[in-house]
Amino acid sequence: MPPDAPDGTVGKQAPGRVPGPAKRSGAAADSSRYPHDRLAATPNPSTRRGVGAVCARPHTEQETIVILAAHQKIVVGVDGSPNSVSAALWAATLAERLGSPMHIAGAVQQPAFYLGESASVIPRDVWDEQRHTAERVVTDVAAAVLARHPNSAVTTSVEETSACAVMVELSRTARMLVVGNSGSGPIVSALFGSTTQEISNASQCPVIVWREGADAVDEPILVGIDGSATSEVAVGQAFDLASLFGVSLIAALAWNSLSQGAALSLPGSPDSGEIEREQRMLMSECLAGWAEKYPDVSVEHIVQQGNPAHLLVNLSKRAGLVVVGSHGRGVVARALFGSTSSNLTRHAHCPVMICRDR
Incomplete structure (x- = not known):
């Protein structure tokens, strides 16, 4: 030793x-x-x-x-x-x-109450008791x-x-x-x-x-993919944890017109079939290096048109952990529907890992 x-x-x-x-x-x-x-x-x-x-x-x-x-x-x-x-x-x-x-x-934070030009805090003995409770x-x-x-x-x-x-x-x-x-x-x-x-x-x-009811990571790990820098970090974490826990990986990508920065109804915009082919190619590129590095991890690919948060929340019912980036590429979609990671932390059926590109 x-x-x-x-x-x-x-x-x-x-x-x-x-x-x-x-x-x-x-x-x-x-x-x-x-x-x-x-x-x-x-x-x-x-x-x-x-x-x-x-x-x-x-x-x-x-x-x-x-x-x-x-x-x-x-x-x-x-x-x-x-x-x-x-x-x-x-x-x-x-x-x-x-x-x-x-x-x-x-953590224990001492509250202050504004009284005229000064702030009054709770009595020291009460504050000490709060700290002792936290300890x-x-x-x-x-x-x-x-x-x-x-x-x-x-x-x-x-x-x-x-x-x-x-x-x-x-x-x-x-x-x-x-x-x-x-x-x-x-x-x-x-x-x-x-x-x-x-x-x-x-x-x-x-x-x-952590989400209430979660016990152990013994179900597949679900990773959300959109090609952003934070998504790439999430993919690496997901592969590493799946290999460590001996579980499979579910790679999910959801796309819509807003996430592509264009409306499908506009003249000259790509049709849904073309976009889906591009998204499947994007997923393959995102997974390629990691799949070779972790050959022991089996991967299920899911590419669907729709809201990313809705897809991941639904798939989280059969996952032990969801791994996502802190923010994706669709600025307009985030403005309208909110952050996928924020939605997941409120509605997912298992714990959610949020990764940043740092």
């Missing part, structure tokens, strides 16, 4: 998987630690597809531990609700499969995770700021973020949806929005 790190954490081997580029072009440190804190590392990062290979000089063993632990973490945000606990347990299963450490993050929440969730996954590497933190600010900051060094979707009533759903959208828009890594 590798020697203990200076902060008392323990390094151990764990595989890292980061998707490589497709052939087609176009495309924070923890403030506190859970007592059972363990960090994962590999003894020779230069031989893997991961963050260890980007540095100019070889790392010492302790540097390797710090770098890989920071960049491979699965970060899950919790607020004490039953759904956030379930999301954390789902994320723990994902982290275990990925061989990644897990970080459980909480108990992350500690209890960590205990629940370790009870089910005793070999997991778990850290925790509670920050005095908004949940969005916490998650975005942690995304700078995380492998991916996981947040829960409560869906408990129209007002709560609208507020949560706004926060989720803010996180996915600003995150430096993929964001998974």
